[in-house]
Amino acid sequence: MVSFLSQFAMSISGFLATIVLTRTLGQEQYGAYVVVLSVLAWAAIAGNLGLTAAVRKRVSEATEGNFVVSGILAQIALYAIVAICLWFARPYLNSYMEIEATSILIVMLGVSLGVNLVRAVLQGQHLVHVSSILSPVEWTIRSIVQVTLVLAGFGIAGAFAGYVVGAIVAIVIGSCLVSVDYATPTREDFRQLRSYAQFSWLASVKGRTFLSMDTIILAFFVTNSLIGVYEVAWNLASLFAIFGSSITRTLFPEMSKISSERGVDGHVSGLLRVSLAYTGLIIIPGFAGAILVGDVVLTVYGSGFETGYYILLVLTFARLLYGYQSQFMNTIDAVDRPDLTFRINAVFVAINLTLNILLTAQFGWYGAATATTASAAVGLGLGYYYATNIMDVIVPVGEITKQWLAAGIMAAVVFVGRVAIEDSLPIVLVLIGVGAVVYLAALLALSQEFRTTVEDNLPGVVSVPGFK
Template identity: 70%
Template sequence: MRYGRTSMVNFLSNLVMSFSGFVATIFLTRTLGQEQYGAYVVVLSVLSWVAIAGTLGLPQAVRKRVSESDDGNYVVSGALAQLGLYAVVAVFLWIARPYLNAFMGLDATWILILMLAVRLGLGFVRNVLDGQHLVHVTSVLSPIEWTSRSIVQVALVLSGFGIAGAFAGYIVGAIVGSIIGMYFVSIPDRLPSRHEFYRLKSYAQFSWLSSVKGRTFLSMDTIILAVFVSNSLIAVYEVAWNLASLFAIFGASISKTLFPEMSKISSDEGTVDEIAGLLQVSLAYSGLFIIPGLVGAALLGDIVLTIYGPDFDVGYYILLVLTFARLLYGYMGQFLSTINALNYPDLTFYINVIFIVVNLTLNVILTWQFGWYGAAAATMMSAGIGLILGYYFAKQVINVSIPFSEVGKQCLSAGIMATVVIIGRFNTADSLPVVVVLVGIGAAVYFASLLVLSEEFRTTVADNLPFQLPSIVSK
């Protein structure tokens, strides 16, 4: 796996980010309480949707055009376009503030506008760096942002600032990440022309819907839940979602790492077979962590959820459904990333339209009928449909080879891990310290089993370690 080290750097960075967020969430849920934390989650969900209107596919277009072998100045042209979009959206938000405040349950529109500014700025910097093949830099930015955010949030919330402290931490973290990221951005020494703006528009007119698709998967259920259930249940749902997302980090890291490489090969008129090989690698390793994560959640999730508070274990079944949804969505993302890298944004546009319609329809109907279980089921079902569509359309533009053998070995290794963890749980008391030990033992058993079962995994590990392990290389 040529890009294994970059993927691992991205993964470890996101793991640090998730850990800092994990600790901060525990403090927030226990200090703010489920009701106030649920209100904070609703505001963040509104921000996420507003951010889509403030980008309209521009980040994906910037990442794509910057990654190509082109002398155009897409950094400055993209920045100007981003500034204009933000100004328009900010004005509309201020006009609509009475309705927004009523929906959010807080007088927070002015905070929303400020959070939107820092979110768009940081997102733009990240996409420019990704396009300039500096994925390892953006990988480091994420834990810096989240750690800064978490430190400020915990400090302010514990100091008595309440939910305002949580918002302030979000803003400070984004500003810190943006300033550091800007240091590494290379800006071409020529003024942008109308051609650059046109090329950004030509890609963004299709790619904007991928943002809607992504946000639909990430928070459509939260928005719909805000209509039908209490903020307390939303807080539990969000915690379950964050845990499920933790397992999906590595698959997302692979996609993020390989996209600029696929895009460059495509723009350089490289062979489609080379891109097909990268797709096969991404599919082989997309489930590396989330497959055992799903098994682990089934065995230990009920205890893990109690870390956030005594009433959070009611989200156990939600955690399982959402983790499986993340597994399906991760494989779907590999197909769509490849299609976009091959410069077929029109195909992903069709996939995204269907995904959004299905997700929205299922979320409204199933949440209305079955509450938060319906929301989780809607997320899972739409991810499954998106995966099928991604596979179908990817086959239209590239030779798709599914690595069933490698995925099967991961499942078998997870099964061996499950056996050990079940024996351990039945012979010990249910407590958080015991669960931590069982998680460590389970992870060790899983990877040891995979090393024995999979020659490809052994080779990948040996090729990407900064030092040689004779016992692995020699096998």
Template identity: 70%
Template sequence: MVNFLSRLVMSLSGFVATIVLTRTLGQNQYGTYVVVLSVLAWVAMVGKLGLPQAIRKRVSEPNEGNYVVSGAIAQFGLYVVVAVFLWLARPYLNEFMGLEATWVLIAMLATQLGLIFVQSVLDGQHLVHVSSILTPVEWTGRSLVQVGLVLSGFGIAGAFAGYVIGAIVATVIGLYFITVPATYPSRGDFSRLKTYAQFSWLGSIKGRTFMSMDTLILAVFVSNSFIAVYEIAWNLASLFAIFGASISQTLFPEMSKISSESGSDAEIVELLRMSLAYSGLFIIPGLVGSALVGDVVLTIYGSGFSVGYYLLLVLTFARLLYGYMEQFLNTIDAIDRPDLTFYINAIFVAVNTVLNVVLTWRFGWYGAAVATTVSAGLGLVLGYYYASQVIDVVVPLGEVAKQCSAAGIMAAVVLVGRVLLGDTLPIVIVLVGIGATIYFSVLFVLSRQFRRTVRENLPFTLPVVAPE
């Protein structure tokens, strides 16, 4: 719950900041900012090479070893190598980004890798709630600085400064909670990190391919103003997926510990079933709501963003598929089978890259959205297949059906409200609140499991959720 609420605060602060940035910088400059962030995401992936996943896994295991210090040493070495290559390639990078920003990129990379390292260690030490709080701290700090500097006339430089400052603040706070083993790191510690990272590095590429391969390919074929619209649609779609991501991050260290201590498949199977049951809790109604009022919601960012309506629908569906896929891959990684996820990730990256190039070249941004969706669907099928090879997978189709039913009832009410009351932005915002209330109320009635989950997680007792 802490993880989810943290992601929600992060998303809301980013939502407000994005509105200010798009309206102040304009579509073209904001598009340039997005391109720089996309390049940062890819170079950060090279700067990690699966190391954060390996650190999280090894630290979570109940064994001896100083994976905090050994991980820090390995991470710093990777950063230095990547930073040197970036500086040597700065003429080409600046031309691609449309801005003299390589030195900014190097600074942003340092702060980003530092924060990821701290969060990986905290996750491994079963302090997911602390790690989760760092994300809204970063985003809120980033947003406040960005809004202040951009409105003060610093333009895109203010946006970059906010990114760096937010990450530094969150990293410093996270370091306070980390426990560093008193032993010196051994050669075996580095070896165990390597044996996991040599497979998990492709997971970073898979995630980054899903998140921004389409943006990079679009940068070749369309203007930055179109990229800004695409990125806004993607950000809204990602907002609905935060609960599923919270489940993955929270359950990984628990599954990893269970697998390392006892190897009890029954407990892991139940945790996977629960993660699948709740992965679509928010994004299923989010997809339905986007279809009903997404065109109006997009106008918050400016009149030119409403053209991203159909993109929003396709990308939200892609996030839905990807969320279920991640639950399977998260489980496979937790039981120390990164070799299996390596195969899945390799296929995903290859298919996603080829489809993005071909479909974007042929159909523009709709082709990019379809390529992302098809890749997520394929990854979901592969994730289910390989997870079934190592554990007994139980798919909670009944719970997913109840969520779809509740979303359907919500849709009927919201649609009638829009027809009768109109489709101005204030009315649509009210309808969104009403729709969310109806969805969760109906789901509460339909699903005994959802009622039990609400009862077990509330800090107080309500008569309506008393034990059945």
């Protein structure tokens, strides 16, 4: 719950900041900012090479070894190599990004790698709730600084400065909460990190491929203005997926510890079932809501952004598929089978890259969105297949179906409201609130498991009539 609420707070601060940035910078400059962030994300993969995943895994196992210090030293070395390469490639990078931003890109890379490593250590030390709090802290500080500087007239430079300041604050706070053994790490510590990272690095590529390969490819075929609209639609779709990602982060260290102590047993299978049962809790009604009112919601970002309505629908569905895929991949990684996720990731990246090039060249941003969705579907199928090879997989079809039924009831109410009442942004925002209440009430009525879960997680002094 702490993880979800933290992600929600982060998303809200980012949502509000994005509105200011798009309205102040305009589609062209905001699109340039998005392209720089996409290049940063790929540079971060080269500067990490699966290291944070390896640190999280080895620290979570509670075995002998100083994986915190060894991870820090390895991260510093990787960053230095990538930063030098970026500096020498700056003429080409600046030309691609259409902005002289390589220097700030190198600075942003350093703070990005730092905050990701701090989060990985905290999660490995079973402090997922503490790690989760860093995200809204970082994004809130980033948003405040960005909005302040952009409104003060610093333009896109203010957006970059906010990114750096927010990450630095998160690093400082997180570092104070990490438990560090200052003993000299051994050669074996580095070997164990490498043994996991040699497979997990492709997971970073896969994740980034899903998140921004379409943006990278789009930069070759469309203007920064359209990329800005596309990225807004993607961010809105990602807002619905935060609950599923919170489940992923929370369950990984628990699954990892259980499997390292007792092997792959019914407890791990049970946690996988729970993750599948609740991954769609928010994104399923979010998808239904996007169909009904997504065009109006996009207007909050400014004139012209409503053109991303159909892109929003496709990307939200892609996010739904990817959410379920992530639960399978997360479980396979947690039980120390990164070799299997390596195979899935290799196929995912190959399909995503190929389809993005082919479809984007032919159909523009609709092709990019379709490529993202298709690769998520393939990844989901492969994740399920490999998970069934190493454990008993129970897919909670009944619970997922009830979530769709509740979303259908919600959609009916919102549709009637939109048809019967004036079609404006304030009215639509009210309908969204009404829809959320209807969905929750419908799901409570339909699902005994959901009622029990809510009851079990309410404070002891609170009792909801009819739950038992």
